[in-house]
Amino acid sequence: MRQLRIGIDIDSTIYDLEAAWVAKYNKIYGDNMKQWEFDDWDFIFSKKKIRCTPESFFWISQHADVQWDTYPIHGAKEVLSQLQADGHLICIVSSAKRGVIPIKVAKLMQDFPELDYELHFTKEKWLVHLDVMIDDNPYLMKQWARLFNLPPLIVFSQRWNTKVPIPDDSQNLIVRAGNWHEVYRMINRQILGEEVEW
Numbered sequence: 023m024r025q026l027r028i029g030i031d032i033d034s035t036i037y038d039l040e041a042a043w044v045a046k047y048n049k050i051y052g053d054n055m056k057q058w059e060f061d062d063w064d065f066i067f068s069k070k071k072i073r074c075t076p077e078s079f080f081w082i083s084q085h086a087d088v089q090w091d092t093y094p095i096h097g098a099k100e101v102l103s104q105l106q107a108d109g110h111l112i113c114i115v116s117s118a119k120r121g122v123i124p125i126k127v128a129k130l131m132q133d134f135p136e137l138d139y140e141l142h143f144t145k146e147k148w149l150v151h152l153d154v155m156i157d158d159n160p161y162l163m164k165q166w167a168r169l170f171n172l173p174p175l176i177v178f179s180q181r182w183n184t185k186v187p188i189p190d191d192s193q194n195l196i197v198r199a200g201n202w203h204e205v206y207r208m209i210n211r212q213i214l215g216e217e218v219e220w
């Protein structure tokens with residue numbers, strides 16, 4: 023089997039940032055927001071009326087407490103260790119702000135103690151040499167797709183990104199995965215041309 027360099031985003035792809043973010047917001051502002059109401063990162067466009075400015079709301083996501091309170095998304099641990107067992111190289115690629123990088127690294131070491139991986143912290147994710155990238159941000163993907171010759175992209179579905187259409191791009195494979203097992207199937211089926219049980 024061909025061995026791949028698999029790029030994986032952290033927030034909302036490996037870790038459920040929104041769950042911790044919403045819980046922190048409710049605690050600070052005495053609201054009762056549900057995670058499913060988080061339907062757009064830009065709250066100007068969200069149906070949910072928040073009790074603070076969009077800037078304050080976004081700031082919560084960058085707070086150290088929130089980063090510590092995140093948990094891996096269902097299936098992430100299992101699939102990442104299976105990808106490693108299959109002989110692929112995991113490349114964590116995140117655009118995290120400097121202040122939260124130590125927390126993200128500590129979380130990864132705590133929650134994925136058996137996993138070996140490269141770590142890349144950059145806003146210019148396209149600079150990292152990859153065979154496939156998995157990220158929840160379809161806007162970023164669309165921008166890159168116009169500008170660069172990219173590896174295949176798997177958009178990790180989250181409630182807030184499902185309304186963003188995935189472009190039909192003949193030069194760059196862009197597909198959407200609803201969960202981590204689907205990511206595993208797509209890597210094998212779409213990239214390697216092999217069928218797997220999962």
Ligand SMILES: [Mg+2]
Nearest residue numbers: 031033034158
């Ligand atoms: Mg993300």
